[in-house]
Structure formats: C-alpha cells, structure tokens
Amino acid sequence: MTATITEPRAAARPAPVLHGYRFELVKLLSQWRIRLLIAACWIGPAVFVAAVSLQSSLPADTVFGRWMNATGWAGSLVVLDFSCSWALPLLTALVAGDVFAVEDRLGTWRHLLVAVRSPRRIFVAKTLASLTVILLLVAGLAASGIAGGLAAVGDHPLAGLDGHILAPAEAAGTVLLAWACALAPTLAFAAVGLLGSIALGRSPMGLLMPALLAFVLQLAQLLPLPVAVQLSLPSHAFLAWRGLFTSPAQAGPLLVGLVVSLAWAVIATALAYRLFLRRDFTDVTYDGSGRQVLVAAVLPLAALVALAVGVIAGATPATGSGIDKEKLQASLATAYAHLYRLQTRELNRPDVTEAQLRATASCDKGGSRVVDEGAGNDWRCVVSWHLPGATAVGTAIYQLDVTADGRYVADGDGPKEVNGYFQVRTPTGDAPNPLWQFDGNVDLLASTPKE
Amino acid sequence: MHMTSAVRARGITKSFGDVVALDGLDLDVASGQVHGLVGPNGAGKTTLLGLLLGLAVADSGRLEILGTPVGRTLAVPDGVAGFVDGPGLYPSLTARQNLSALASLRRYDAGGTADVDDALEQVGLTDVADDRVRGFSLGMRQRLGLAAALLTKPRLLVLDEPANGLDPAGKHHVHRVITGLAADGTAVVLSSHRMDDLAALCSDVTILATGRVVFSGPLSKLAAESGELDYRLVTSDPAEAHRLASETPGLRVVPRDPGQRADADVVVRGPVPAVDELVVRLVRDGVALRELGPVVAPLEAAFLALTGTGTGAPPARTDQEDQADQEDMR
Structure with a gap:
C-alpha cells in the first residue's frame, strides 16, 4: 500500500459577516424571552399611557407626568423617564448581556467557530444583532408611548421644564430627539452587557452586569456628588435629555453626557472584543475568571471615569454640586413667568408677556444656618412679579424639592388664588392649575447668573 | 493499492x-x-x-x-x-x-x-x-x-x-x-x-x-494482539463441563469469585484452538452446549490490556495456578 497526499486545498474562508449577522438575529428572535420583550415594548407603553392619561391621578413623581392628561406627548416622556431609570438597562442586560453567554450555556461555541471560522466575525455579528434587537425594543417603547398618548389625549402643545410652550410639531421633534439622546447611554449599557457576557461566561453575573451597573449608578446619583463626577457617569445622559425641554436648551450637560456614554460604549466594546479574541474556546467549562474580569474590564472602565472627571473638571465651569441659589432663582422665575401666562390664558384674562411680568425669585435653603447650595427639599422661594398697570407686586411662595441631578419640583404654598390649590376656576369649569406644582431643571454646568 | x-x-x-x-x-x-x-x-x-x-x-x-x-x-x-x-x-x-x-x-x-x-x-x-x-x-x-x-x-x-x-x-x-x-x-x-x-x-x-x-x-x-481471552460456557452439565475443561490441554478454568452464585456456566481461559477442543469433548461426552462466547469482546480486551484500564484488580487466578501454588508450599 502506498499513500499519496491529496491535492492541497486552501483554508476555508470565514463566513460572510452578513450571513453571521442574519443567523444571530434569527437565534435571538427565536427566543421566547426576546419575543415577549418585543411585544411588551411595542404594546405595553401605549396601554399604560392611554390608561394613565385618562385617570384623574397622574404620576407626578415623574417629569411630565402631571401633563399627561394635557397632551399626548407627555406620555411618551414619562415612558422615557421610566425607561432611563430601569427599563433600558434591564433590556440591554437581557439582550446584550446574554448574546455571548448563551453559547456557553448551550455548549455551541465549537460548532459556531467551525461554521463561521472567524472569532472576529462572530463578535461583529453578535454585537450587531444584539444592537439591532435593542434598537427594535427602544423604537417600540418610543413609538408605543407616543401612539398611546396621541390616541388617548391628542396632539396638543407641551409645557417644557421651564414652562415654555412647545407647539405640537416642536414637541414631536423634541420628544424624538430626547429618545435619540437616550440611545447613547443605552449603547453604553449594551457594551457593558457584551463585556459581562464575554467576561463571565455562563455565570448569571454576566447577564446582570448592566442592571447591576444601573443600580449602582442610580445610588450614586442620589448622593451629593460633585457635578464633575455626576457628569462623568455613563448614566448621566439618561437624565440630561431633560435639558432639551428648556429654552434655550441645556446643551452642556447633554453633550457631555452623550460624549461620556459613547466613550463607554466604544471602550467597553473594545475591551469585550479583546477579551473575546483571547478566549480559549477549547475549554468547555469556561466560566470567566474574577481576576481576569477585574483586570480586563473593571479597571479600564474605572480609569475612564477618573479621566472623565478630570477632563470635565478642567474643561467646564462645573464646580460643587452645580446647584446654587442664583441658578434656582433664575430657573424658578423663568418657569413661573411662562406658566403664569398659561394660567392667564386658562382664566381668559388679558395676556401678558414674560417681559411685562418681570418675575424674580428669592430662595433660601434651610434658613440662615444652612449654605444656600445643593440638593434638598428644604428650599423655600418667594416669587415676585408685576402686572401691567398695577403698582402692587404679586408674590407667591414655593417649597422646592431639588435633587442632585438638577431636577426640582416646585410646590405652591400660596396664595390660594395663585398657586395654593390644584385647580383653577375657568369660564368653562375647573381646570388643573399650572402654578400649583410644576417641574423644573437647573443647568448643572451653567455659569451662575449675576444678580 | x-x-x-x-x-x-x-x-x-x-x-x-x-x-x-x-x-x-x-x-x-x-x-x-x-x-x-x-x-x-x-x-x-x-x-x-x-x-x-x-x-x-x-x-x-x-x-x-x-x-x-x-x-x-x-x-x-x-x-x-x-x-x-x-x-x-x-x-x-x-x-x-x-x-x-x-x-x-x-x-x-x-x-x-x-x-x-x-x-x-x-x-x-x-x-x-x-x-x-x-x-x-x-x-x-x-x-x-x-x-x-x-x-x-x-x-x-x-x-x-x-x-x-x-x-x-x-x-x-x-x-x-x-x-x-x-x-x-x-x-x-x-x-x-x-x-x-x-x-x-x-x-x-x-x-x-x-x-x-x-x-x-x-x-x-x-x-x-489481545492474546488469551476468557470464554463463558453454559452447558447442560456444569460439573462435567468443569471436569472436561480442566483436562483440556491449554485451557484453565477461572474460579468463581467468592460469593458468586453457582450457576450453569463455566469460565475458561485459553487460546481459540483449545476452546475448540473443549467443544469437541463436550459434544463427545453428551454435554449440551447452550452458550459460548468471550466474557469481554476481543477489541475491548485489547483496549483494557493496552491502556492498563482494567478493573484494577489482578487477573483472576485459575484452578491450576492455585494448585501449583499449594504444591510449591508443600
């Protein structure tokens, strides 16, 4: 017997990325969990917004919640605010946090490698497929919330977070822009999900990483951290979209938030990519390694936060908490003037302009022994305004609950005819009083206005 | 080729x-x-x-x-x-x-x-x-x-x-x-x-x-390469089969493990020609042979021998080996 060697063949080419992407998408969409998520995201918000908008009790804890029965656009923003707190990190955890780990659970890495013949292409295909599903889920949340609100309440003007009125077309554009801005931190959390999925293998910790990160960051946002630290967290853009609803828009924190989020998305994806290519796929019991995760994932991201803090502190006028007496006074006076005009229209009184009102506010935090700076529910403000032709100066009192992210709720404390009661008597009957309670937002990066 | x-x-x-x-x-x-x-x-x-x-x-x-x-x-x-x-x-x-x-x-x-x-x-x-x-x-x-x-x-x-x-x-x-x-x-x-x-x-x-x-x-x-194998015989007369196997040249009878139930089978160890000779003797003496086969398949036996992954116990000693030991002691 003599043996001869067969004609040499070229090494098999890797599968095209498009084919791999399609396969990953088919795998994701064939999972009941993903199908349920898609159905929930495309149906749930519409049902919720439509149902809540028709109730007399509105979710006033959420920004724009108190406007849900006034305009259909508010409902989608309530959904956005809730999604930014919990839904989007959880969705990214369930999709991106599992897209690599599922192969460990099923023991299919070897099969996939033999079929695709390129770990790089597998990484690209899985990343793109998971991002596609996440985008589909976010699009569902946005579209469904908008549809539910418009169907239940209608296409009416929206009051912004400084009380200025956005016409329906402008409201539509700004709402869509706000959802688009929320995509950046969503991508950051998705990248963390990919990193967890690769670093921790079949361990449930990989799946939980985005949700865990979101929880930790939520806790951090409750703390009186310096504004440079707050803005350097990847979750800040989940809050910064609120700045779009003031005039002029609070673009500084939003831009910083978007840049930080995208930096997290890029770096976490790059770390995931490096970790994936270094993995030994012949080890079927691979379950990640604590030390490896610490060195390859946690430390670089912690370094990114430190770098961001340094850059933001050095390149912006951010100091302290970003919340001080002057900013609050300016914000409250502006919002009051805008909403006063709204109340005037409801009461069918002669219109006045903000310039004619010359509204000012005087705020104090916790009495004379407390520094007038930072978050807290012990802010007390007195708003003063003028009416054309009248010599007397009107005054109204507000208690302000200010949170560390710059949001505040102004609660009217009298007089009753102006801001002390939740309804006003209009020629057509009782209507919600826009001056009773309203939301505002302080630009954390703005320079303190001169008095 | x-x-x-x-x-x-x-x-x-x-x-x-x-x-x-x-x-x-x-x-x-x-x-x-x-x-x-x-x-x-x-x-x-x-x-x-x-x-x-x-x-x-x-x-x-x-x-x-x-x-x-x-x-x-x-x-x-x-x-x-x-x-x-x-x-x-x-x-x-x-x-x-x-x-x-x-x-x-x-x-x-x-x-x-x-x-x-x-x-x-x-x-x-x-x-x-x-x-x-x-x-x-x-x-x-x-x-x-x-x-x-x-x-x-x-x-x-x-x-x-x-x-x-x-x-x-x-x-x-x-x-x-x-x-x-x-x-x-x-x-x-x-x-x-x-x-x-x-x-x-x-x-x-x-x-x-x-x-x-x-x-x-x-x-x-x-x-x-598997060499000698153990064969299990089931006959109509186990005692006679045991005697005949003991007398067949080249064959050794593998004793039962202590506590093993006495049954109708006999296990012998030896080359294939010796087993053939035993079959001839059984038939000649009117002992019906109901089953005959290797206790362990030849491939498996070779595998166990080559890889040293048997049961870990030494091979069972045959009756003849026991007798030889007793004579040496005397």
Whole structure:
C-alpha cells in the first residue's frame, strides 16, 4: 500500500459577516424571552399611557407626568423617564448581556467557530444583532408611548421644564430627539452587557452586569456628588435629555453626557472584543475568571471615569454640586413667568408677556444656618412679579424639592388664588392649575447668573 | 493499492498548562477509511478531534489535513466537518432552521432546501424537520449533528461519540450514513467508548493512553494482539463441563469469585484452538452446549490490556495456578 497526499486545498474562508449577522438575529428572535420583550415594548407603553392619561391621578413623581392628561406627548416622556431609570438597562442586560453567554450555556461555541471560522466575525455579528434587537425594543417603547398618548389625549402643545410652550410639531421633534439622546447611554449599557457576557461566561453575573451597573449608578446619583463626577457617569445622559425641554436648551450637560456614554460604549466594546479574541474556546467549562474580569474590564472602565472627571473638571465651569441659589432663582422665575401666562390664558384674562411680568425669585435653603447650595427639599422661594398697570407686586411662595441631578419640583404654598390649590376656576369649569406644582431643571454646568 | 491521505500527523504535542494532552502523536487516516479513536477518559481524544476540526493548533509537530498543512486555528481546509463534545444545536430553532443556518454560514446554500431535506432524510429526521430541537432526545440530536456535517459534503468527517443515546433505528441510520460516506471516499475519524460500534464500523483504530498512541492499525491486528481471552460456557452439565475443561490441554478454568452464585456456566481461559477442543469433548461426552462466547469482546480486551484500564484488580487466578501454588508450599 502506498499513500499519496491529496491535492492541497486552501483554508476555508470565514463566513460572510452578513450571513453571521442574519443567523444571530434569527437565534435571538427565536427566543421566547426576546419575543415577549418585543411585544411588551411595542404594546405595553401605549396601554399604560392611554390608561394613565385618562385617570384623574397622574404620576407626578415623574417629569411630565402631571401633563399627561394635557397632551399626548407627555406620555411618551414619562415612558422615557421610566425607561432611563430601569427599563433600558434591564433590556440591554437581557439582550446584550446574554448574546455571548448563551453559547456557553448551550455548549455551541465549537460548532459556531467551525461554521463561521472567524472569532472576529462572530463578535461583529453578535454585537450587531444584539444592537439591532435593542434598537427594535427602544423604537417600540418610543413609538408605543407616543401612539398611546396621541390616541388617548391628542396632539396638543407641551409645557417644557421651564414652562415654555412647545407647539405640537416642536414637541414631536423634541420628544424624538430626547429618545435619540437616550440611545447613547443605552449603547453604553449594551457594551457593558457584551463585556459581562464575554467576561463571565455562563455565570448569571454576566447577564446582570448592566442592571447591576444601573443600580449602582442610580445610588450614586442620589448622593451629593460633585457635578464633575455626576457628569462623568455613563448614566448621566439618561437624565440630561431633560435639558432639551428648556429654552434655550441645556446643551452642556447633554453633550457631555452623550460624549461620556459613547466613550463607554466604544471602550467597553473594545475591551469585550479583546477579551473575546483571547478566549480559549477549547475549554468547555469556561466560566470567566474574577481576576481576569477585574483586570480586563473593571479597571479600564474605572480609569475612564477618573479621566472623565478630570477632563470635565478642567474643561467646564462645573464646580460643587452645580446647584446654587442664583441658578434656582433664575430657573424658578423663568418657569413661573411662562406658566403664569398659561394660567392667564386658562382664566381668559388679558395676556401678558414674560417681559411685562418681570418675575424674580428669592430662595433660601434651610434658613440662615444652612449654605444656600445643593440638593434638598428644604428650599423655600418667594416669587415676585408685576402686572401691567398695577403698582402692587404679586408674590407667591414655593417649597422646592431639588435633587442632585438638577431636577426640582416646585410646590405652591400660596396664595390660594395663585398657586395654593390644584385647580383653577375657568369660564368653562375647573381646570388643573399650572402654578400649583410644576417641574423644573437647573443647568448643572451653567455659569451662575449675576444678580 | 494507492490511497490518498486525509490526515497525516507527525509528532503532535499539545499541552494545557501543565497537562500534556497529546505527546508526540503520529496518525494517518486514508480517504475512504473509517478510523476509530479509543482511549480512556483524559487520553487526549477530544483534543485530537479538536485539532482535526481546527479548533486548536498543536504546540509542536506537523499536521496536514486533506493535503493542507494546518498552522493556525480555524485554518483547516474546506471539506472538514463534524463535532466534538456533542453536536452544537440551537434548541429554539427547528431542525430545518439549524441546518439552513449552517448552510448559509458555510455558503452551502446553493442547493437550498433540497440539500437540507436530503441531509435530514439520510439521518431519518424528515418527520421532525419542523420541530424545535428543544424537544429532541439525545439520539435525535446526534443524528441532527451528523446531518449538519453531511450538509457540508465533507471529505473528512470528525465525530465524537456519534452513537451516544442512539436507539437501534438511529444506530442503523448513523452506521449506514458513515459507511456510505466512506464508500464515497470520505475519511471518517470517530471516537467512541462503544467497542461494538467501533468493531462494526472501523477498519482501523488508534488507541490513545495519556496522550500517546499505544496502538494504531487494522482492527484484525488489534484482535490478534489481545492474546488469551476468557470464554463463558453454559452447558447442560456444569460439573462435567468443569471436569472436561480442566483436562483440556491449554485451557484453565477461572474460579468463581467468592460469593458468586453457582450457576450453569463455566469460565475458561485459553487460546481459540483449545476452546475448540473443549467443544469437541463436550459434544463427545453428551454435554449440551447452550452458550459460548468471550466474557469481554476481543477489541475491548485489547483496549483494557493496552491502556492498563482494567478493573484494577489482578487477573483472576485459575484452578491450576492455585494448585501449583499449594504444591510449591508443600
């Protein structure tokens, strides 16, 4: 017997990325969990917004919640605010946090490698497929919330977070822009999900990483951290979209938030990519390694936060908490003037302009022994305004609950005819009083206005 | 006879940390040959199969697959298919979807659904083609894994324990497919712990122990190397059979283990001609022979002998050996 060697063949080419992407998408969409998520995201918000908008009790804890029965656009923003707190990190955890780990659970890495013949292409295909599903889920949340609100309440003007009125077309554009801005931190959390999925293998910790990160960051946002630290967290853009609803828009924190989020998305994806290519796929019991995760994932991201803090502190006028007496006074006076005009229209009184009102506010935090700076529910403000032709100066009192992210709720404390009661008597009957309670937002990066 | 070589490995060494999985391994598998790979757990079978599939590269040595030197991972030529540690299947997809996805990835979709249907039919899964794999038994998964390999029209098929969980019908399908592929010139390398499967399918076997080849060659040569075997006889008169076996030249009676139930069988040890002589004597003395067969299959016996993975206890002593010892003591 003599043996001869067969004609040499070229090494098999890797599968095209498009084919791999399609396969990953088919795998994701064939999972009941993903199908349920898609159905929930495309149906749930519409049902919720439509149902809540028709109730007399509105979710006033959420920004724009108190406007849900006034305009259909508010409902989608309530959904956005809730999604930014919990839904989007959880969705990214369930999709991106599992897209690599599922192969460990099923023991299919070897099969996939033999079929695709390129770990790089597998990484690209899985990343793109998971991002596609996440985008589909976010699009569902946005579209469904908008549809539910418009169907239940209608296409009416929206009051912004400084009380200025956005016409329906402008409201539509700004709402869509706000959802688009929320995509950046969503991508950051998705990248963390990919990193967890690769670093921790079949361990449930990989799946939980985005949700865990979101929880930790939520806790951090409750703390009186310096504004440079707050803005350097990847979750800040989940809050910064609120700045779009003031005039002029609070673009500084939003831009910083978007840049930080995208930096997290890029770096976490790059770390995931490096970790994936270094993995030994012949080890079927691979379950990640604590030390490896610490060195390859946690430390670089912690370094990114430190770098961001340094850059933001050095390149912006951010100091302290970003919340001080002057900013609050300016914000409250502006919002009051805008909403006063709204109340005037409801009461069918002669219109006045903000310039004619010359509204000012005087705020104090916790009495004379407390520094007038930072978050807290012990802010007390007195708003003063003028009416054309009248010599007397009107005054109204507000208690302000200010949170560390710059949001505040102004609660009217009298007089009753102006801001002390939740309804006003209009020629057509009782209507919600826009001056009773309203939301505002302080630009954390703005320079303190001169008095 | 000219044969082309599908696999040619020389001096292959592969380590995982301090563990040497393969130690200077040589292997030749010709096209059209079904080559069995056996060895105890940890012998390096899966590592070797992984190298053949391109999942890993050797630390040293030279490996040629289908005439192509393989020097880096996933660089094996087209025409290599198979699985290690069970077929990779996605339970949320149907059998057809699993195969179609693979065909798309490997760009074998020119034949479209016809190829997928043909592969499913070959392994007898046409009736469940549109069922989700989640509900498949282990045997059905094995057959679907084989169908996935068939889809790529392999020239080298690498299978790890393909008979796991197969019922008789499934086993029949798998054996028919493997022998059919070999007849068409495909080289098949399969690992198995089931010696009956290897005996039925393989023309050649390689036995591995602690990463080294302890035997490689035709099955017939391996059986010949197994030497003397234990045979179990069931007769109508066990006492007479015991006497006749003791008197047959070249045969020794293997005593029962203490506590073993006295039964109608006798176990003897010796070469085949001596066993033939015993059968003649039984018939001549009017003792009916109801059963006769090796206690351990020849291939298995050779495997146990070569790998040193017997029960761990020394071989049972025969009656004659006991008597000789007693005489020495006197």
